[in-house]
Amino acid sequence: xxxxxxxxKRYVDILALNKISFTVDKGELFGIIGPDGxxxxxxxxxxxxxxxxxxxxxxxxxxxxxxxxxxIRKNIGYMPGRFSLYQDLSVQENLEFFASIFHTSIxxxxxxxxxxxxxxxxxxxxxxxxxxxxxxQKLALCCALVHNPEVLFLxxxxxxxxxxxRQEFWESLIELKNKGxxxxxxxxxxxxxxxxxxxxxxxxxxxxxxxxxxxxxxxFSKKLWAIKADNTYHLLKDLQSFQHIDTCFPFGENIHVTxxxxxxxxxxxRKYLQEKQHQELTITTILPVIEDCFMDxxxxxxxx
Amino acid sequence: xxxxxxxxxxxxxxxxxxxxxxxxxxxxxIIQLILLAYAANYEIxxxxxxxxxxxxxxxxxxxxxxxxxxGYFRLNAVKENIGSAxxxxxxxxxxxxxxxxxxxxxxxxxxxxxxxxxLINAINGMKAGIASGYIQSILQNFNGNIRMERLHQPAxxxxxxxxxxxxxxxxxNPHLDYKQFMVPGILVVLVTMIGIFLSGINIVREKEIGTMxxxxxxxxxxxxxxxxxxxxxxxxxxAELAFGLIFSWWVFHLSFAGSVGLIFFFAGIYLxxxxxxxxxISSRTETQQQALFxxxxxxxxxxxxxxxxxxxxSMPLWAQRITLFDPVAWFIKVIRMVLxxxxxxxxxxxxxxxxLVFAVVVNISAALAYRKRG
Numbered sequence: 001x002x003x004x005x006x007x008x009k010r011y012v013d014i015l016a017l018n019k020i021s022f023t024v025d026k027g028e029l030f031g032i033i034g035p036d037g038x039x040x041x042x043x044x045x046x047x048x049x050x051x052x053x054x055x056x057x058x059x060x061x062x063x064x065x066x067x068x069x070x071x072i073r074k075n076i077g078y079m080p081g082r083f084s085l086y087q088d089l090s091v092q093e094n095l096e097f098f099a100s101i102f103h104t105s106i107x108x109x110x111x112x113x114x115x116x117x118x119x120x121x122x123x124x125x126x127x128x129x130x131x132x133x134x135x136x137q138k139l140a141l142c143c144a145l146v147h148n149p150e151v152l153f154l155x156x157x158x159x160x161x162x163x164x165x166r167q168e169f170w171e172s173l174i175e176l177k178n179k180g181x182x183x184x185x186x187x188x189x190x191x192x193x194x195x196x197x198x199x200x201x202x203x204x205x206x207x208x209x210x211x212x213x214x215x216x217x218x219x220f221s222k223k224l225w226a227i228k229a230d231n232t233y234h235l236l237k238d239l240q241s242f243q244h245i246d247t248c249f250p251f252g253e254n255i256h257v258t259x260x261x262x263x264x265x266x267x268x269x270r271k272y273l274q275e276k277q278h279q280e281l282t283i284t285t286i287l288p289v290i291e292d293c294f295m296d297x298x299x300x301x302x303x304x
Numbered sequence: 305x306x307x308x309x310x311x312x313x314x315x316x317x318x319x320x321x322x323x324x325x326x327x328x329x330x331x332x333x334i335i336q337l338i339l340l341a342y343a344a345n346y347e348i349x350x351x352x353x354x355x356x357x358x359x360x361x362x363x364x365x366x367x368x369x370x371x372x373x374x375g376y377f378r379l380n381a382v383k384e385n386i387g388s389a390x391x392x393x394x395x396x397x398x399x400x401x402x403x404x405x406x407x408x409x410x411x412x413x414x415x416x417x418x419x420x421x422x423l424i425n426a427i428n429g430m431k432a433g434i435a436s437g438y439i440q441s442i443l444q445n446f447n448g449n450i451r452m453e454r455l456h457q458p459a460x461x462x463x464x465x466x467x468x469x470x471x472x473x474x475x476x477n478p479h480l481d482y483k484q485f486m487v488p489g490i491l492v493v494l495v496t497m498i499g500i501f502l503s504g505i506n507i508v509r510e511k512e513i514g515t516m517x518x519x520x521x522x523x524x525x526x527x528x529x530x531x532x533x534x535x536x537x538x539x540x541x542x543a544e545l546a547f548g549l550i551f552s553w554w555v556f557h558l559s560f561a562g563s564v565g566l567i568f569f570f571a572g573i574y575l576x577x578x579x580x581x582x583x584x585i586s587s588r589t590e591t592q593q594q595a596l597f598x599x600x601x602x603x604x605x606x607x608x609x610x611x612x613x614x615x616x617x618s619m620p621l622w623a624q625r626i627t628l629f630d631p632v633a634w635f636i637k638v639i640r641m642v643l644x645x646x647x648x649x650x651x652x653x654x655x656x657x658x659x660l661v662f663a664v665v666v667n668i669s670a671a672l673a674y675r676k677r678g
Binding site: 070 | 306307310311314317318321322513514515517518519520521522523524
């Protein structure tokens with residue numbers, strides 16, 4: 001459904017995309033996970049036919065993004081990262097306008113947008129600019145769906161949205177996927193990765209790994225610990241200077257740690273931390289989440 | 305075609321929804337018309353005068369009276385010497401000093417000859433020239449009266465040979481009513497403002513708020529989008545012109561010597577030039593601020609070279625050549641010709657062709673510059 005081959009894009013002095021390749025199957029919910037500046041938006045803009053790649057080719061619904069952009073534009077729904085609807089028009093007016101320029105109407109595709117539309121319907125006469133962040137994103141999704149596209153491109157749809165709205169938003173996406181829609185979604189939130197069928201972990205213009213979220217976690221072969229102490233900052237500093245440390249990253253109030261020789265170094269570490277006089281020290285073995293995998297891949301990436 | 309209609313519908317919805325727009329469309333033109341029509345008035349009245357009367361005779365008083373009876377001059381102060389009167393000129397309280405020397409009456413009657421000194425502040429050259437003209441004609445008149453009265457001689461002595469008698473008849477605007485001249489030009493400014501400012505900014509706004517990105521991913525054709533964005537302002541500007549004409553007819557009794565239809569026809573093409581310029585500017589700018597600044601630059605240059613405030617004929621030759629490229633100048637010329645002089649289609653045809661060329665050139669450049677893929 002989406003086929004990206006060796007796409008590169010350079011902006012003056014930075015390589016935003018460096019030979020990106022991946023495919024997304026029909027009816028798949030595919031996530032692009034990566035921090036800000038990874039190149040997610042550039043990738044989306046190329047696939048949405050807004051930007052030309054310097055190199056490589058991409059096909060959406062078997063149409064070439066450069067030569068057959070007109071066909072693509074009729075068949076995709078695109079939600080840019082920045083809220084891009086008319087703030088001075090009401091919810092209803094925005095929807096009607098976007099339906100009309102695709103020569104359709106809300107009624108024609110009501111089935112498609114029903115669940116989401118019902119959530120925003122109570123505010124349908126309110127101006128889009130006066131909606132809450134979560135509502136705005138729901139409206140934008142609605143507008144992107146109103147012409148019944150086959151592929152949906154959602155560029156960071158949940159950034160800056162509260163936890164409840166984020167959850168509702170993802171529920172809508174999964175429902176759409178179950179109806180057979182192909183969805184490409186990007187997010188900086190690692191916890192959302194597990195909701196996708198497959199994810200691509202992206203960093204500085206490159207894809208580090210493409211796999212199902214569970215498979216990525218399974219691949220993480222190292223032993224992982226969460227360490228906590230009264231002074232997290234000093235703890236982090238001390239861990240970084242420990243001679244057998246492999247990786248250590250702050251994760252909430254914990255620090256996630258892997259060691260060069262795994263379990264074998266643990267006793268040394270305990271001793272070391274006690275010498276450094278950390279109070280309320282707790283060390284627990286934990287199972288990795290996507291973020292740990294991401295950090296691990298990123299470190300390897302930098303080392304190579 | 306239906307797409308244009310949908311965009312139009314959306315545009316009007318947005319225009320009439322925005323709180324700032326209605327006052328701009330209705331109140332500002334009225335304010336502009338009234339303010340400029342009365343303020344931009346070049347009849348020189350109220351020239352302030354310091355009288356230095358060192359004679360205090362009956363004749364000096366009669367001269368003083370005659371000067372102020374003319375209505376052009378206003379007495380600022382009566383001074384005893386030139387020095388203190390000059391102070392008033394320096395502090396800008398007086399534009400002009402009339403010095404009546406001692407023994408004015410005696411010399412005038414006894415010697416048949418006397419001199420009066422007139423000092424004029426010439427910082428504003430035009431005002432000084434007009435003031436000097438007025439005061440000279442008053443003095444001549446006064447001179448004539450003396451001869452009549454005192455010497456019982458004909459006003460001009462020795463009698464001048466029969467010669468050419470010059471009388472002025474002012475055609476097309478017999479009463480030299482400045483408003484008849486200014487108001488049509490102000491109407492052009494009004495139409496220009498809507499054409500050039502609102503259209504360009506309206507497009508840049510879509511870029512700035514990001515909706516352009518969303519629209520670009522739709523099957524909207526470039527040409528439909530542009531027409532949909534510009535047409536509302538063409539319509540509003542034409543409505544504004546109609547409104548302005550009616551208002552001017554009602555309030556200023558603007559003369560309608562020629563065909564109003566001709567003016568609308570010309571304005572319709574003229575607006576294409578302005579909208580095209582707005583479009584051209586919008587294609588090269590990313591924010592409303594940039595667009596506004598560039599538009600403002602063009603607008604001021606067009607306006608100052610338009611002949612609205614300074615007659616083009618009095619500009620230096622090189623500047624006159626530049627005005628040939630000023631669409632505002634052409635429209636002001638045409639609207640004055642049609643409204644005041646009653647010029648018809650044949651008279652304005654050459655100007656129409658010039659504007660048509662402008663419209664074609666500007667819009668082709670704008671279309672080329674407008675880089676929206678698809």
